[in-house]
Structure formats: structure tokens, C-alpha cells
Amino acid sequence: MTTDHTGTPRPGPQRRERLATLREAILRRPVLARRLPDGFNGRWSRRQWMQASLLATMGMLVVAIVPGFNPKPSTPAQAPRQSMALALPPLPLSRAQSPQDDSWQIVRIEPGQTLGGVFEQLEIPATTMYRLLDHPGVKEVLTRLRPGTELAFDLPVDAGLRAIRFDRDDTHRVKLSLAGDTITETLIERPTQTRTRVATGEITSSLYVAARKAGLSPATIVRMADDIFQYDIDFNSDIRKGDRFSVVFEEVWREGERIGTGDVLAATFTTGGKTYSGFRFEREGKAEYFTADGRPLKKSFIRMPVQYARITSGFSRARVHPVLGRTRRHDGVDYGAGTGTPIMAAGDARVQFVGWKSGYGRTVVLDHGKGNTTLYAHMSRFGKYKVGQRVAQGQTIGYVGSSGLATGPHLHYEFRVKGVHRNPLSVTMPPPEPLKGADLVAFRAHAAPALARIQQVESVRYADARPAPEQAKGGKTKA
Incomplete structure (x- = not known):
């Protein structure tokens, strides 16, 4: 072996030949690929087969789930349809304004609110309010506003008050239009309808609570208690749980809204095993209440000259x-x-x-x-x-x-x-004279429809309850 000028030994000729031969052999020996070639070589590996199967499965799921991929979507059977025409009540004027009336602003009076406060809230000058109050018939209405009263103001954008609208009574609406110093009044008729309704209830705590739950107004409750049954029933001590009442009364409607109640046409009250009845009938131009057999409910003397004493x-x-x-x-x-x-x-x-x-x-x-x-x-x-x-x-x-x-x-x-x-509590007074002749015939014809309506409503309301007592002579019943 020879050395170079640095003293490092160098391989001899024979060793160099062996190394060259070994290197040539290594370069010519086939080597296994560690990864797939970029091009397809005609065979798929296991990983490629798994990926292809996964993609095919996902494709079939998409076709099955998404309706848009279905080439022949199924057409659902057409279900039969029916239409029905329903008669709706007319909308109130305040809710049926035309597009040209979009400048109207509706104000409902709140408790304690005054006309001056409303004008101030709408930024209408007080001088305009006084001009309106000087118009005939306006001051009597607008200075006695009650909570819930509706006032309408025509207030265009960037302009003053153009008109005001209010109800003079249940059937008349007034519109005052302002043009300079001139006020023009337009009277609008508002027709009303009177409907008859039947309400029935059973007392669980008090007559007032039960009657309000049945839909009776406070005024109707007073008429029933004071005008019809005050002579036969002491509402302070005679009332008990389970007592029943039924009332036929009038309601006043205007433009699809109930605005009040009218007369009580008939009423029955069951307490203590007896049913008392009263029917309204006009005799000689005066309305009175009578029992089912035509005897006046009004006695010669009331039991107590002071209420709730x-x-x-x-x-x-x-x-x-x-x-x-x-x-x-x-x-x-x-x-x-x-x-x-x-x-x-x-x-x-x-x-x-x-x-x-x-x-x-x-x-x-x-x-x-x-x-x-x-x-x-x-x-x-x-x-x-x-x-x-x-x-x-x-x-x-x-x-x-x-x-x-x-x-x-x-x-x-x-x-x-x-x-x-x-003794005022025990003195016996002669009963009032009952209806006779033509008056009695007219009364029976008048009272029969009201009594039939009460019986119809009670038969539905108390169908599962104990049967009501049978009617007895004189308008009372026995259990």
C-alpha cells in the first residue's frame, strides 16, 4: 500500500478495482419502490381500493338522500281540497282606513289624561284646541272624556292639524276639518245592532265573580240582583256554593265590536232548592218583571230601605x-x-x-x-x-x-x-195584582222564547250535573 504526501495510506490498484466492481454491481441491482409512482402502473394497492370503495359508498348515499339527484322523483297523490266561505264582521273604521288616510293618529284616553295633555303630546298648539272647543256641540263632549275614549287626529307630515274625529254618541261620529280659520263639521252615521245572548254560571265563591266569569257586565249584574231578585233573595246571606243563574240579555254591537249591554230580558236563579224566575214585559208603556205565571216581582214594599246594612x-x-x-x-x-x-x-x-x-x-x-x-x-x-x-x-x-x-x-x-x-220585618202585605186577559196572553208569548233559550243552554252546560228541579207554579221550583 502506498501513501500520499500527507502520509495518509492510499489503496492499491487491486483494491481500487474491487471497489469499482462492487459499486457497479450496486448500481445495477433492482430496488423496490417505497411509494407509488406518479403515473398509474396498471395495478392498485389495497389503500387505493379502500379509498375508491369509500367514495362509491358516499356517492350512493347522496343520490338516495338528496331529492334533486333522483332522476324520477315520485309525484305525491293530490289530496282532495274543500273551501268554505266565512262571513266576517266589518272592520271598525279605525282599522279600515284607506291609504290616503295614513296620516291619522289614533289616541285612546288613559286614566287621568286630559284633552290639553293630548294636544301637548301631539305638539298641537293650544290655540287650535280652543278654536275647536268653541265650535257648537264640541265642548260638551271633549271636556268630559272618559278612559278608553278614542280620538283621531289627521296630522300630515310637516303640516298642522288638518282634522279631528270623535264619537258624539254610540251612533254618531263627528269629523271637524280645519282649513285656515274655517271649521267644517261632517256627521257620520254609525249604525248599531242589538243581539240577544244567554249566559249561565255556577257560584263557587261569590255571585259577582261567577257572573263576571260568565260574561256579564257589572251593570247587568246589578239589574239581575236589584231589579229582579231583590224581593225574593237576600244576596248577603242566602247565596251558597253551587247556586246557579242564567240570564238572557241584550248586547249592543257596532261595526263588529261590542260597545255595551242593554236590557235584561229574563233571568233564573236557583238557590236553597228553589228556582226563581223573572221576565221583562212592558205594560201600559212601563217595563216590569214578572214571574213565569204573570205575577209582578215588584212587591208593595222592599225588605230593607238601606242596602248592605x-x-x-x-x-x-x-x-x-x-x-x-x-x-x-x-x-x-x-x-x-x-x-x-x-x-x-x-x-x-x-x-x-x-x-x-x-x-x-x-x-x-x-x-x-x-x-x-x-x-x-x-x-x-x-x-x-x-x-x-x-x-x-x-x-x-x-x-x-x-x-x-x-x-x-x-x-x-x-x-x-x-x-x-x-213590625216591618213580619208585617204581611197583600200581593200585587197579576196579569190578566190580553196582557197575560201577550206576556206568555213574549216569555216563552226566552225560557226556551235558558233551558237549552242549561241542558248543555249542566248535562253531567244533577237534573234541574221541575218548574212549579208561580215561577219557583222544588228540588
Whole structure:
């Protein structure tokens, strides 16, 4: 072996030949590929087969799921269709304005809101408001606005008030148009409809709650309690859970909206195993309520001349007077109530006396005819009736007080028959005369449809309840 000039040994000729031969052999030896060539060589690997199968499966799923890929979509069977025409009530004017009326602004009066406040809110000058109030018939309406009243203002963009619209009453709407110093009034007729409705309910807590739940307005509840059943039912003590009532009454509608209630045409009330009924009927131009057999519900005298009062002292032949301290007769009944509570006339009468009457204090005496008189004492002030005037049953003749010999506010009530004192709570009065002849025939024809409607509604409402008692003579029923 030889060395170079640095002293490093160099391979000999024979060794160089062997290395060259070995290198040539290595270069010529076939080598296995570690990865697929860029071009297809005619055979697929296992990985390529797996990828192709996955892509084919995904393609079939897409074709099966997406409707757009289906070349022959199935046509669903056409289901039969039916159409029905429904009659709809007309829209209120405030909801059916034409496109040219888009400058109208509707304001509903809130509690405590005034006309001046509305004009200020809409930035309308107060001088314009005073001009409108000077127009005939406007001040009486716009200065007595109640919550819920609707006012409409025509206020174009970048312009002042062009018109105002309001309801004068239930059937008339007024439109005032302003043009310079001129105000033009247009009266719009608003026709109303009267519909008859039947409501029924069962008392669970109180009559008022049950009646409101049945859809009766407060005014209708008062008519039922005070005008029809006040002579037969004490709504303070007779009412109990499970009592039923039904009412046929009128509703007033305008342009598809209910704006109020009208007369109560008929009513029934079941309590204590009895059913009381009342039907409205006009006789000689005067509307009254009668039982099913034509007897007036209105008695000659009401039971209590003061509503929602309590008896503090009954009729007695002898008692110790709370002021004088000695024993004396008490020829009447005392009803305790707050000062200022209205006192009603017990029956139709003529005023016999109004003034101060010794220990009675402020007193009113009524003459009911046939020797019957009633006395009302200890009033705080009198009503509007004077001596000699006629007064109808239920009219206010004075107010509860404590004038005269009294320890507190109450009404002292006496009933006399030909000058003799009788107990107002037990005295028997002759019943009123029933309808006869042609009046009775007309009444029965008038009452039959209302009674049929009540029975129809109750048969549906109380179908699963205990059967209602059968009708008995005189408008009452027995269980």
C-alpha cells in the first residue's frame, strides 16, 4: 500500500478495482419502490381500493338522500281540497282606513289624561284646541272624556292639524276639518245592532265573580240582583256554593265590536232548592218583571230601605233607651250603616212630612195609601223630594246619619197601618195584582222564547250535573 504526501495510506490498484466492481454491481441491482409512482402502473394497492370503495359508498348515499339527484322523483297523490266561505264582521273604521288616510293618529284616553295633555303630546298648539272647543256641540263632549275614549287626529307630515274625529254618541261620529280659520263639521252615521245572548254560571265563591266569569257586565249584574231578585233573595246571606243563574240579555254591537249591554230580558236563579224566575214585559208603556205565571216581582214594599246594612235593634215592646237610659217602647227597626248611606223609599208613596221631629231628628214620613205609612228617622240630610210630591219605590229620600237622640249613624224605620205600629220585618202585605186577559196572553208569548233559550243552554252546560228541579207554579221550583 502506498501513501500520499500527507502520509495518509492510499489503496492499491487491486483494491481500487474491487471497489469499482462492487459499486457497479450496486448500481445495477433492482430496488423496490417505497411509494407509488406518479403515473398509474396498471395495478392498485389495497389503500387505493379502500379509498375508491369509500367514495362509491358516499356517492350512493347522496343520490338516495338528496331529492334533486333522483332522476324520477315520485309525484305525491293530490289530496282532495274543500273551501268554505266565512262571513266576517266589518272592520271598525279605525282599522279600515284607506291609504290616503295614513296620516291619522289614533289616541285612546288613559286614566287621568286630559284633552290639553293630548294636544301637548301631539305638539298641537293650544290655540287650535280652543278654536275647536268653541265650535257648537264640541265642548260638551271633549271636556268630559272618559278612559278608553278614542280620538283621531289627521296630522300630515310637516303640516298642522288638518282634522279631528270623535264619537258624539254610540251612533254618531263627528269629523271637524280645519282649513285656515274655517271649521267644517261632517256627521257620520254609525249604525248599531242589538243581539240577544244567554249566559249561565255556577257560584263557587261569590255571585259577582261567577257572573263576571260568565260574561256579564257589572251593570247587568246589578239589574239581575236589584231589579229582579231583590224581593225574593237576600244576596248577603242566602247565596251558597253551587247556586246557579242564567240570564238572557241584550248586547249592543257596532261595526263588529261590542260597545255595551242593554236590557235584561229574563233571568233564573236557583238557590236553597228553589228556582226563581223573572221576565221583562212592558205594560201600559212601563217595563216590569214578572214571574213565569204573570205575577209582578215588584212587591208593595222592599225588605230593607238601606242596602248592605245590619239590624242593630229590632222591633220591641220595651227596651232601655241608649240615650235616655229608661225603658220605653221601640216601635221600629234600626239599621246600622255609615253616615251618608242612601235611604230608599220602601214603596210608591206621597211625601207626607219632611223636617225635624223631636228625638227622631231629621225625619221623612211617606203615605203609601190604604192607611199605610212609613217613617225614616235620624237622617244626616234629606233627598230632593218635598211634601206633597210623589216618590217611587227605591228612590232616595235621604241619607243615614245620627241626628236627634242617637248614639251613632243608623236608620230608624217604622211601619204603621192606620196609625198602629207593626213590625216591618213580619208585617204581611197583600200581593200585587197579576196579569190578566190580553196582557197575560201577550206576556206568555213574549216569555216563552226566552225560557226556551235558558233551558237549552242549561241542558248543555249542566248535562253531567244533577237534573234541574221541575218548574212549579208561580215561577219557583222544588228540588
